[in-house]
Amino acid sequence: MARQIHMPEVTPSKNAVLMVKGLTWLADRREILSDIHFSLPEGKMLGIIGPNGAGKSSLLRCLYRYIKPHSGSITLFGEDISILSAKEFAKQVAVVLQDTPHHFDLTTEQLVAIGLTPHKGPFEVTNASDREIVSDALAKVGLCHKAKQAYEHLSGGEKQRALIARAIVQRPKLLILDEPTNHLDIRYQIQILELLRSLSISVITSIHDLNLASALCDQLLLLDSGKAISHGTPSEVLTEQRIGEVFGVCCKVEVHPQHGNPQISYFYGYDNLSAGDKDHEG
Numbered sequence: 001m002a003r004q005i006h007m008p009e010v011t012p013s014k015n016a017v018l019m020v021k022g023l024t025w026l027a028d029r030r031e032i033l034s035d036i037h038f039s040l041p042e043g044k045m046l047g048i049i050g051p052n053g054a055g056k057s058s059l060l061r062c063l064y065r066y067i068k069p070h071s072g073s074i075t076l077f078g079e080d081i082s083i084l085s086a087k088e089f090a091k092q093v094a095v096v097l098q099d100t101p102h103h104f105d106l107t108t109e110q111l112v113a114i115g116l117t118p119h120k121g122p123f124e125v126t127n128a129s130d131r132e133i134v135s136d137a138l139a140k141v142g143l144c145h146k147a148k149q150a151y152e153h154l155s156g157g158e159k160q161r162a163l164i165a166r167a168i169v170q171r172p173k174l175l176i177l178d179e180p181t182n183h184l185d186i187r188y189q190i191q192i193l194e195l196l197r198s199l200s201i202s203v204i205t206s207i208h209d210l211n212l213a214s215a216l217c218d219q220l221l222l223l224d225s226g227k228a229i230s231h232g233t234p235s236e237v238l239t240e241q242r243i244g245e246v247f248g249v250c251c252k253v254e255v256h257p258q259h260g261n262p263q264i265s266y267f268y269g270y271d272n273l274s275a276g277d278k279d280h281e282g
């Protein structure tokens, strides 16, 4: 049976921060992302969801200019992102990745202060107001007590929170995160996503936990085998049928008693792996 695609029209909107049209990206002559369209309204949080190998990180890499799409366009406040200078781009877009280069020599607060760079002129030194911005960001992610400690000696979850603090300090208009909750315990998963929501900036984040995505994202974009299968509110995207088709699992979707968005319960003992095993392998 043909799968139903649920994609609203991408209409140019005055308050769209980001507009993606017809984005296609190939690696080794294989189409990894196929004709992706979506737009992100200002101040909203968009969760990119989908099975392993669906193309979530590849899409984010196109958005933060690590890779160049083979066709299609990406505009930020109406401007093609490929023509922005590195500094101009960094003033508007901050990125938090899972794997970051080692920062052996830096304390946590020094790492966070790197986020100030796009807003400073050459040779400008850190002043009292910069230090306040850094300590504010450390407080927001619960890391004040680690300010003077070597960043390399933080735990995986603490490093992740320090990187989010660095992105906050950058004061971006758009924040792009690749699985920011990966290393975090459940308390910090909720806290960090709530923090991101409270920043009043537009956020695009890939996320594996569908219940967390449902609770905290305004919109979801569901990818499968490099194609956008569905885009809309969590209630529009997270249906039992679609989750079954795309992830190959059996589930029940109910209304969450607190936030009213879908709450998914998974059933065990159903071998739907063949239906869900759609990585791009081969």
Ligand SMILES: Nc1ncnc2c1ncn2[C@@H]1O[C@H](COP(=O)(O)OP(=O)(O)OP(=O)(O)O)[C@@H](O)[C@H]1O
Binding pocket: 027, 028, 032, 050, 051, 052, 053, 054, 055, 056, 057, 058, 059, 279, 280, 281
């Ligand atoms: N540079 C590359 N060269 C070749 N193949 C690539 C490259 N980058 C990504 N791919 C392939 O593209 C597909 C999508 O990868 P991507 O990392 O974007 O998926 P994902 O949805 O983020 O997966 P996961 O949930 O496992 O992190 C995978 O099959 C991957 O092997």
